[in-house]
Amino acid sequence: MEARISKQRVAANFSRAASTYDSAAVLQNRVAARAMMGLSTDSCPDYVLDLGSGTGSQTSLLSSHFPESYVTGLDLAMGMLKFARSQCDSAAWCSGDIEALPFKSNSFDLVFSSLAIQWCSFETVLEEIYRVLQPGGVFVFSSLTSGTMAELGEAWQQVDSNVHINGFDSFEKQKQWILDSSFKQQSFKQQTETLYYSDLFQLLRELKALGVNTVHSRQPGLMTRGRLARLQEAYESFRVDAGLPLSYQVLYGILRKPDHA
Structure with a gap:
């Protein structure tokens, strides 16, 4: 990745944003809805796992989509889990790291994840999900790739030389990891999603409300009035x-x- 990401800071940021997240999650809801179009309508999995379940909004939808299934939501951020439990009682909740899942092998028929695994090593995520899926199980997901928030990154480059946005692995690198894995690829594509804001302040407020402000380990300078004006x-x-x-x-x-993994 272009910048080293601290999962502890990811968890802390998302925990703080639990109560404001859903009100600002325009992109997240749009992407999750498109990812869920990949869910099967022909069969009902017995056990479903939502990785990076956040506030539980998508976990709740999974429970509605598969009413006969046992659905579990997993997140690293305790603040998110606490909020999710208060909002949804149709799923089980679990604290855990996506790169070291606290489940036995061959535990799930379906694993779903939307805009969560980009904070992790994709190669490790594939290994862990392959392990916990039963033979014939499916992994449906969305994630991010390099070029995300390019406008914000370019604007910051005109202010200073610090790293201000998170870097993600390229589409090509992530596709190669899939090809090198034991998974069978049914679908894998990249699509640009763009949001528009009236001004910079609205944009920065939304990023803060979502908890997706800078979370890599490198610390930029303080946001002074002068630096903010130059960024604007x-x-x-x-x-x-x-x-x-x-x-x-x-x-x-x-x-x-594969059915006979």
Whole structure:
């Protein structure tokens, strides 16, 4: 990755954002809805796992989509889990690290994850999900790739040389990891999703409400009034009729564990 990401800071940021997350999760809801289009309508899995379940909104939808299934939501952020438990009683909840899942092998028929595994080593995630899936099980997911928040990154480059946005692995690298894995690839594609804001302050407020402000280990300087003004001026060069754009490079994938793994 372009910058080393601290999962502890990820968990802390998302825990603090638990109560504000859903009100600002425009992109997250859009992406999750598209990822869920990959869910089967022909069969009902017995055991379903939602990785990076956050506030539980998608976990609840999974429970509704598969009413006969036993659905578990897993998240590293305790604040998110506490909020999710208070909002949804149709699923079980578990604290855990996606890179070291606290489940036995061959435990789930379906693993779903939307905009969570980008904080992890994709190679390790594939190994862990392959382990916990039963033969014939399916992994449906969305994630992010390099080029995400490019406008914000370019604007910051005109202010200082520090790293201010999170770096993600390229589409090509992530696809190669899938090809090198034991999964059968059913679908894997990249799509650009863009949000528009009236001004920089609205954009920064939303990122803070989502808990996705800078979480890599390198610490930039303090946000002074002068630096904020320079950032605002730099970002204005990207303005279009719809507003200030912030684009995300989103991966959508469907992988299957062979029946005779």
